[in-house]
Amino acid sequence: MLRYTLSRLQSLVLSLIAASIVIFLTVEIVPGDPASYMLGLNASEDTIAALRDQLGLNVPSYQRYWNWVSSLLHGDFGTSYTYRTPVSDMIRDRLWISLPLAIYALFLSTLIAFPAGILAATHRGSFTDVLIMGFTQLGVAIPNFWFAMLMVLLFAINLQWFSAGGFPGWENPLLAIKSLTLPAIALALPQASILARIMRSSLLDILSEDYIRTARAKGLTRGQTLYRHALRNALIPVLTIIGLQFSFLMAGAIIIENVFFLPGLGRLVFQAITQRDLIVVESVVMLLVFAVILVNFAVDIAYAIVDPRLRGG
Template sequence: MVALVVRRFFQLAFLLLGISFLVFASMYIAPGDPAAIIGGPTASESDVEAIRDNLGLNDPFLVQYGRYVSNAVQGDLGYSYQTSQPVWDAILVRFPNTLKLAIASMIVAVIIGIITGLVSALRQNSLLDVSATTFALAGISIPNFWLGAVLILIFSVNLQWLPVGGMSNPWYTLDGIKELILPAITLGTASAAIIARMARSSMLEVIQADYVRTARAKGVKESSVIWIHTLKNAMIPIITVIGLNFGFLLGGTIITEKVFAINGVGRLMIDAIAARDFPMVQGSVLLVAALFVFVNLIVDIIYTYIDPRISFD
């Protein structure tokens, strides 16, 4: 287990280096001049050039990238071109909202996805199975911005049961839970559909295994056959999908945060891209990438507890 963690941290270092290079290069060649955006429409050519010199934007690409990596290794991701605020401070203020949204969405996805997939597998080719398959197809196909707008229209505007948007209350309060319900459903629907499809296929494969037939032949109760012999052995691919989707949720909240006016990292990232705020974009992407690798490390560790036969040493 220790060897796995050490290997993953080395992989994380190389991965972040590669991602930082790709993001830095993408922002470098992207159209638009951040110095002109900072200076505003009234800035003269000399003012814009002075801003470029001050930010080091006139230096060669490799010099700029080397300076960025050197500072990042020391924990300095730079300062926002828009607000002059340290990038770390801006991200840490907004990250709790993104994390709360991702966790709430994953809870919705796991509950709905596993139950739907389990029922579908146990009632194969029945009306329930067809309904679950239709739900999975619809969940993957429906765009987040459309689903979010429909939920707001129904539950916030017409019924007035839930707030339209925002996330200003602690998650453990009633108001905080109400703020999370609609965005969590919006963001978690697609993941629930993917988990449901994987749970169904994995359960169908395990149900046909010899040890399941043997357990039934010995007279083991059906509930024990399902929950102990079948579901536990079907969980490996399901957990893989859950881990991947949670990583995607951490970096894929941009549209949902926009629709529900949530001040999170996704919204910060898209605003920074529009403003050519290079340090803010790079810092946000690096954080999301690091979290994605960390989540997958946790998934690998969970594997060994579910199935002791799995070893990464």
């Protein structure tokens, strides 16, 4: 297990280095000059030169890369050109919304998907199965922003159980969680639908395996067979999807953030791109890549916990 973890860590570090190089190259080298790009078409030569100097663009690119990476390692993400504030502060504030929201949505999605998938698989072809599969079909088909707006109409405007948007901050944790609930449900719905379908098909595959029959022949009941032999083996494809979904939830929540007026990472990137604030774009993209790689690492470790065959190699 230790060797496996080390080898995964190795590939984590290598992926981070590769990703940082790619991001650096795309943002700073292609296409054209970042300073004139940030300032737009009408900028004067002098302002561009000043910005180039300020951005440290007048040194060789390998040195710029090194400066960027070493300041990233010190937690210094640079200063936003539009907001004139340290990018690290901006990211920290946004992360306090995006990360809890992603975790909350993922929690809801697994909470719905696992029982639904298991129930559908164990009652294959029954009314329950058809019903669950029908709902998941809907869940995948309905655009989540539209579902979000419906929820706002019902729960925020008509019933007034939740606020329609905004985020009050973490001073009152209960209130904070409450304001994240509707967005989390909206995000979780399609994810849960996909996850439930994966869970069902994966479990159906496993339930037709020979060792399930062996377990039954040993005298295990259907329930015991399911919990002791089938579920753990069915988890592998499910974990893969959970990993992908978490990565998506971190950055892909942008539409939902807009619907609920939440100042999250997705909106930050969006704003930064429209304002040509390349320093922010670069840092946030790097952070998101880091999050994705980290989640993949966690998924790899989870694989090895579930399937001991992976630990050896």
